[in-house]
Amino acid sequence: MLIAGNWKMHKGPAEAGAFCRALREADLGTVDVVVCPPDVSLGAAVQALAGTEIGVAAQNVHWAAEGPFTGEVSAPMLRELGVYGTIVGHSERRQHFGETDETVALRLAAALEHGLQVIACVGETEAEREAGETQAVLARQVGAIAAAIGDTDGLVLAYEPVWAIGTGRTATPAIAQEAHAFVKTILDVPVLYGGSVKPENAGELAAEQDVDGALVGGASLDLSSFAAICRAASPSSRS
Ligand code: PEP
Numbered sequence: 001m002l003i004a005g006n007w008k009m010h011k012g013p014a015e016a017g018a019f020c021r022a023l024r025e026a027d028l029g030t031v032d033v034v035v036c037p038p039d040v041s042l043g044a045a046v047q048a049l050a051g052t053e054i055g056v057a058a059q060n061v062h063w064a065a066e067g068p069f070t071g072e073v074s075a076p077m078l079r080e081l082g083v084y085g086t087i088v089g090h091s092e093r094r095q096h097f098g099e100t101d102e103t104v105a106l107r108l109a110a111a112l113e114h115g116l117q118v119i120a121c122v123g124e125t126e127a128e129r130e131a132g133e134t135q136a137v138l139a140r141q142v143g144a145i146a147a148a149i150g151d152t153d154g155l156v157l158a159y160e161p162v163w164a165i166g167t168g169r170t171a172t173p174a175i176a177q178e179a180h181a182f183v184k185t186i187l188d189v190p191v192l193y194g195g196s197v198k199p200e201n202a203g204e205l206a207a208e209q210d211v212d213g214a215l216v217g218g219a220s221l222d223l224s225s226f227a228a229i230c231r232a233a234s235p236s237s238r239s
Contacts (some may be wrong), residue, residue: 001206002213003230004034004119005220016041020048026227029234036087039073046082057085060093063106075114085117091162101141105148117154120145126163135182142186157183157191158215164195166217171195173208180210199228206233
């Protein structure tokens with residue numbers, strides 16, 4: 001069970017360092033934990049979490065090792081910083097920054113090649129769900145990922161229905177389970193659920209057979225709610 005906190009564009013280096021120092025001392029149950037700070041705060045997080053099992057991942061990565069790509073960061077640069085992995089294909093990147101299935105595939109293939117763990121995000125919009133296109137969208141997105149990789153080592157998917165991200169509307173455990181089971185018919189890797197996960201719903205989502213963890217946005221910014229999600233999702237607290 002993996003719980004990853006996506007901080008999005010929150011917490012500069014000072015705040016990130018302080019948060020991570022407090023995270024070291026928190027009761028996080030028995031799950032694997034990863035935090036995903038903005039690039040400028042990755043170094044502070046890596047330093048503050050040194051010697052712990054808590055991983056630090058980026059929120060995106062470029063496919064080239066270096067080159068004329070203003071504003072981008074490469075996998076070798078992240079590795080040099082001690083970063084363990086990266087998110088790719090978050091719906092906010094797809095919606096606001098022109099990310100496509102093709103660019104997601106390029107980013108993820110390069111990240112895996114350079115030894116980063118990858119959380120690759122997929123999920124349908126509300127309009128697509130209402131039009132009955134959820135499985136077609138997931139098949140297209142996950143298919144593009146599957147086509148880009150040699151093997152699945154280091155890869156985790158995150159099913160993040162766009163209508164549930166930052167909206168307070170969480171998918172029901174049954175909706176999540178159905179989507180996760182479908183995704184695994186295309187690519188058999190662990191699948192995290194993302195979309196308004198909170199301490200109150202983390203346990204019931206994590207209890208579903210094909211839910212292997214959570215990608216948490218808003219609720220990961222607050223230490224007590226993030227720690228409560230980790231504890232609620234811990235297999236020990238659900239048995
Ligand atoms: C996310 O950003 O990946 C996310 C799931 O956000 P939230 O938990 O705020 O819905």
